Amino acid sequence: MLTVLLLFVLICGSTGGEIAISHGAKKTGEPKRMRPRELLVFIGQVMSNGWFLLGIPLMAASFFALLILFSWHPLSFVIPISALSYVVGALGAKYLLKEEVNTARWVGVLLVCAGVALVAAG
Amino acid sequence: MASEKRLRIKTLIMVLAMVVCAVTGDLLLKRGMSEAGAVEFTGAGLGHTLVHTATSGMIWLGILFLLGFMASQMTVMSWADYSYVMPAGAFGYALQTFFAVVVLHEVVSTKRWIGVFLISIGVVLVGQTKPRTTECAEQVAEKAAASC
Numbered sequence: 001m002l003t004v005l006l007l008f009v010l011i012c013g014s015t016g017g018e019i020a021i022s023h024g025a026k027k028t029g030e031p032k033r034m035r036p037r038e039l040l041v042f043i044g045q046v047m048s049n050g051w052f053l054l055g056i057p058l059m060a061a062s063f064f065a066l067l068i069l070f071s072w073h074p075l076s077f078v079i080p081i082s083a084l085s086y087v088v089g090a091l092g093a094k095y096l097l098k099e100e101v102n103t104a105r106w107v108g109v110l111l112v113c114a115g116v117a118l119v120a121a122g
Numbered sequence: 123m124a125s126e127k128r129l130r131i132k133t134l135i136m137v138l139a140m141v142v143c144a145v146t147g148d149l150l151l152k153r154g155m156s157e158a159g160a161v162e163f164t165g166a167g168l169g170h171t172l173v174h175t176a177t178s179g180m181i182w183l184g185i186l187f188l189l190g191f192m193a194s195q196m197t198v199m200s201w202a203d204y205s206y207v208m209p210a211g212a213f214g215y216a217l218q219t220f221f222a223v224v225v226l227h228e229v230v231s232t233k234r235w236i237g238v239f240l241i242s243i244g245v246v247l248v249g250q251t252k253p254r255t256t257e258c259a260e261q262v263a264e265k266a267a268a269s270c
Contacts, residue, residue, distance in 0.1 A: 018204065025200040026256070034132075039197065046196050086209055093205035100255035101205050104247050111244030112209040118237030119215045122230070 003072065006065045010082055013062030015089040017055040019096055024051030079120030086113040126252075129201070133253040136198035137207060141214040143191035145221065150184030202253040209248045216241050 024046055031042040046052055069078045090109045093099040101109075158174040161167060175181050198207055216238045222228040 018208070021196065022199040022204040022207075025196050028200060030200040031197065039193065042200070043193055043196060046200070086212070089208045090205045093203060093208075097204055098256060099203045099205050100252075102251060105205060105209075105251045108244040108247035108249075108251075109205070109209050111240045111247065112212045113244075115237045115240030115242075115244060116212055116215055118240065119219065119234050120237075122232075122234030122237055 003069070006069050007081055009065040010062050010069060010078075011085045011088050013058045013060075013065065014082075015085050015092055017057075017059030017062065018089065019092045020051045020055035020058065021046070023097060024049035024055065027051065076121050080117035083113045083116040083120065086116065129253055133198060133202045133206070134249075136194050136202075137210045137213075140191055140194040140198065140207075140211055141217060143187045143194060144211070145214050145217050147184045147187030147191060148218070149221065150180050150187060154178045154180035154184055203255055206248060206251065206253050210245055212241050213245045216245075 028042065028045045028049060031038045066078070066082070086109050090101050090106065094101045154175070157178065157180065158171055161171050195207070195211075219230055219234060219238050223230055
């Protein structure tokens, strides 16, 4: 039961954190030019954004869940299941970020998910 | 049409930077930690590991690459869809396998090769879709100004 809970924290924490950071980066707006100074200013702006500050604890919770799961179960069990985060991420992008996830993108996401699971198991 | 092509090219460059930084960073951390030997969970063991990690150039370089990964990920997500960047970034698994065979001369199982094949097809499929399907911050601001 605790393993299921930790897997939930692992998957939802990492995708939730990335979705929050992605939303924060979009709210900031893309850097005007790809120069080191502009990029540093942009990163500073994203890091002071509330969405970034929400994303970091979510990702930290996911990281600690991963460490605990690694101490209980083999890598070949944890990583293939964590590949589900690609599907959860696509769902989050569609319903939370209102992105247009068409059939080609769904098929791509499912293939990547299966591929990552196989690479980790192999 | 030209702006669509420009968007696709700059997204591809940033995703590539993201993948290369993540794979190189992981590889350097792995090398750096292997040099320290297995971590012993005793006071002396943890102290030795801490000193090693703090003084290892390999580990600092690995951290620098991982910071580069984070910066490029944040930058690309400021204009591209999360559902585009996230699966495209999985190409790192294919690159890692390539490095494992070519640089480290590791033997890779059939299961892993099938996984790499599926990831590559998936990344190509996602790559065919539009990198951005939502409005960017500038477009939202322009619309708000026009409605005033």
